[in-house]
Amino acid sequence: MTAYLAVDVGGSHIACARVRGGAVEGRREIRLAAPTSLAATLPALEAHLTALRGSEPAGGLSIAFPGLVDPRRGCVVSTPAGKFEDAVGFDFAGWARARLGLPLLLEVDGRMALLGEHRFGALRGADDAVLLSLGTGIGSAALMQGTVVRGRGGHASVLGGHLTVAIGGPTCLCGNVGCAEALASSWALPRLIAALPRRGALHDLAAPDLKAVFDLARGGDAGAESVRAACLAAWAAAALNLVHAYDATRVLVTGGVAAAEEVVPFIQSHVRRHAWCLGEPPLVLRGALGADAALLAATPLWESRRDQL
Numbered sequence: 001m002t003a004y005l006a007v008d009v010g011g012s013h014i015a016c017a018r019v020r021g022g023a024v025e026g027r028r029e030i031r032l033a034a035p036t037s038l039a040a041t042l043p044a045l046e047a048h049l050t051a052l053r054g055s056e057p058a059g060g061l062s063i064a065f066p067g068l069v070d071p072r073r074g075c076v077v078s079t080p081a082g083k084f085e086d087a088v089g090f091d092f093a094g095w096a097r098a099r100l101g102l103p104l105l106l107e108v109d110g111r112m113a114l115l116g117e118h119r120f121g122a123l124r125g126a127d128d129a130v131l132l133s134l135g136t137g138i139g140s141a142a143l144m145q146g147t148v149v150r151g152r153g154g155h156a157s158v159l160g161g162h163l164t165v166a167i168g169g170p171t172c173l174c175g176n177v178g179c180a181e182a183l184a185s186s187w188a189l190p191r192l193i194a195a196l197p198r199r200g201a202l203h204d205l206a207a208p209d210l211k212a213v214f215d216l217a218r219g220g221d222a223g224a225e226s227v228r229a230a231c232l233a234a235w236a237a238a239a240l241n242l243v244h245a246y247d248a249t250r251v252l253v254t255g256g257v258a259a260a261e262e263v264v265p266f267i268q269s270h271v272r273r274h275a276w277c278l279g280e281p282p283l284v285l286r287g288a289l290g291a292d293a294a295l296l297a298a299t300p301l302w303e304s305r306r307d308q309l
Contacts, residue, residue, distance in 0.1 A: 002059040005034045005049050005102065006298035008109060008291075009065050011083070011136035011186075014041060017295045018052040018231075022120035024292055024305035026052045038087040046099050053100070061102045062301050063092060064112035064294035066139070069153045074106045077153075080137060108158045109302040110139030111148060113254055113287070114292065115297035118143060121288035130160070130242040131287075134210070134235060134255035134263075137161055138181040142232055142246040148304075149246065161185070165237040184234035186210055192230060196223045210257040231260065243275050243282050254287035 003020040010032075013029035017027040024294035030041055048185050049061070065087070067079040076087040088201040114131040117123045127146035128170075132198055133139035140160025142149040149157040161181035162174050169178030170191065175234055182188055193202045209242050210231070213286055217222035251271065269285035275281040287293060 001277065002302075003056065004298035005053060005058050005061045006102075006295040007045065007049070007063045008294040009063065009084070009114070010109075011066065014045060015291060015295060016048050016052060017292075018054075018058070018297055019298050021299055022296055024295060027295075028052065034082070036083050038084045038090060041241055042095070043132060051101055058102060060298075060302050061100060061104045062112070062298040063104065063106050064107060064297065065107040066109045066137070068155050068158070069106055069108045071105070071107050071150060072154060076106070077155075098204075105298075105305055107301060108139075108141070108154075109133075109294055110158055111141040111150075112294035112297040112301065113139075113289075114141040114143060114252070115148060116251055116289055116293035116295070118217075118288055119300040120287045120296050121293060122251060123252055128246070128248050129250035129252060130157070130246050130248040131252045131254060132160060132235065132242065132267075134185070134253065134257050136186045138185055138235075138238065140238075140242055142242065142248065144160045144246055150282050157242075160238055160242050162239060163241045165234055165241070179239035180234045184231035189213070189227070192227050193223070195298070196226060198223065200224065202227065211260070214260045214262065216256065228262070232266045233285070235263070236267045239267050239284070240271055240274055243277065245273060247277070248282050249286045251282050252287055253284065254293065258286050265304050 001021050006017050006019050013032055014030040018025045030044050054132045068077040070077050079085050092106050093104045096102050110133050122128050129143045131141045138161025139192045142157035162176055162179045164178045165180045166178035170182045171177055172179035172182035189208050200219045202223050213224050213227050218229040264284050264286050272281045
């Protein structure tokens, strides 16, 4: 079975691995400083990938990137504010050929996680599904009749976090108003905490994150309970929007906070009550592959795209 090198670019770190089928044979990580720069990370990334390849040939390199990607041209079109802004227009394929001697496929990170879970994880056998990734931002992707939804410019289905769920809501980093991401993501937490009517435990955290919100809410902190409720409502609305847009039978929720016991049942209840669809409402699931999902997607991505190169 062919081995591939894989990279998953995240908000706080870059993971890289050698994968073969559904197995990760070696894995390394690069911690990221803020603001993040692609140029500053390339030497370390090249060194890690060279070490992971070793003496055995690799069939190619895949990169899962957080932003708008044109997978046909293999380029980044737009990035979140302050993150890898120098990646726009960068020749990823040329870099991979010159520095690693490998062909490259570039895809959006949420779409890669969906591919990995469909081949090896929670979505095996489900050909109509959507993914909702919860973390620093909110990512999404869709699968219809076994085919990943990419659209004319490669952006279809990946902007689920930027669907409007609150008319007149806060302005998002993307420029839209009332996005799910502006209401319920890690970067939105400072605004949510500042808006609380009374000071509480969340105000004392130097760097609040979603896990802390859920932990404190379970302990009865009123402010954390309020923020948790706002996040759950926004995530459920985003999930339902994706169901209606892509006629999904499965909703896969990923990201660290997806492991919180409240998340999947709340979204499932909302979808069950409000989805307008034929037959049973979609089943809401938690991702099974964790941080390996986008890395393991290298195999199905290369198998599906090799004939197009």
